[in-house]
Amino acid sequence: MTEYSHSTEMGIRCAADIIRSSQRGVVLTGAGVSTPSGIPDFRSTNSGIWEQFDPFEVASLSAFRYNPVRFYEWMRTLATGIHQAGPNPAHYGLAQLEQAGYIQTLITQNIDRLHHRAGSKNVLEVHGSMGTLTCTRCYHTVGSQGYLEAYLEHNVIPHCPECNSILKPDLVLMGEQLPSRTWLKAQEACKKCDLMIVAGSSLEVLPVAGLPMRALENGAHLILLNHSTTYLDVRADVVLHEDVAEIIPQIVAELKKS
Numbered sequence: 247m248t249e250y251s252h253s254t255e256m257g258i259r260c261a262a263d264i265i266r267s268s269q270r271g272v273v274l275t276g277a278g279v280s281t282p283s284g285i286p287d288f289r290s291t292n293s294g295i296w297e298q299f300d301p302f303e304v305a306s307l308s309a310f311r312y313n314p315v316r317f318y319e320w321m322r323t324l325a326t327g328i329h330q331a332g333p334n335p336a337h338y339g340l341a342q343l344e345q346a347g348y349i350q351t352l353i354t355q356n357i358d359r360l361h362h363r364a365g366s367k368n369v370l371e372v373h374g375s376m377g378t379l380t381c382t383r384c385y386h387t388v389g390s391q392g393y394l395e396a397y398l399e400h401n402v403i404p405h406c407p408e409c410n411s412i413l414k415p416d417l418v419l420m421g422e423q424l425p426s427r428t429w430l431k432a433q434e435a436c437k438k439c440d441l442m443i444v445a446g447s448s449l450e451v452l453p454v455a456g457l458p459m460r461a462l463e464n465g466a467h468l469i470l471l472n473h474s475t476t477y478l479d480v481r482a483d484v485v486l487h488e489d490v491a492e493i494i495p496q497i498v499a500e501l502k503k504s
């Protein structure tokens with residue numbers, strides 16, 4: 247177990263106190279929650295999955311329409327990582343906070359479904375999800391199970407069971423709009439919350455990075471759990487620059503002490 251400094255221990259206690267006194271908690275998670283599960287951050291240029299590809303040449307909607315085969319080639323690394331990954335202690339800790347009634351809504355930038363698999367219920371996937379595929383012609387939607395395995399194992403590009411056009415995974419590509427109903431719900435939750443916990447996000451990708459600002463404007467407390475600094479560190483009640491897979495279970499354990 248990691249030995250924490252005095253200030254980190256204070257931060258854990260302080261975070262637990264704030265969570266305990268909140269009524270309407272919202273969590274925002276980013277790639278940092280999934281990297282301990284071995285999933286690369288597909289929006290980060292440092293993640294290694296861009297070494298052979300220019301993002302705008304493959305992972306935009308127009309690129310998908312122009313050359314879906316190349317898009318699927320690019321996606322293979324990401325899909326393989328997600329296929330093999332399981333939830334880590336950060337996912338389980340956040341699910342426990344929801345079950346205990348401390349968190350009402352979990353907003354995630356991640357597309358890997360690991361929050362669902364860990365037991366979180368009210369999840370808003372603002373960057374979409376790899377859990378479903380939608381037809382680019384007739385908009386028929388199917389669950390990705392079976393289709394992604396067929397691609398990964400036998401190179402079969404997913405086709406629509408209704409009209410035989412190519413299916414696109416429902417992750418939000420570069421230049422694509424966020425799913426509008428989900429995004430509206432996320433904004434609403436941030437306006438109404440009295441606590442915002444940011445976990446594993448450096449708050450660099452707009453417009454999602456602006457959500458904690460909305461919470462602050464409405465008087466919510468802010469807890470930031472991330473490896474590196476963010477633009478809102480100066481505004482937060484608690485900032486812990488630690489590994490989320492270690493620090494979140496510590497906070498949950500502290501909450502159970504009371």
Ligand SMILES: [Zn+2]
Nearest residue numbers: 381384406409
């Ligand atoms: Zn179709």
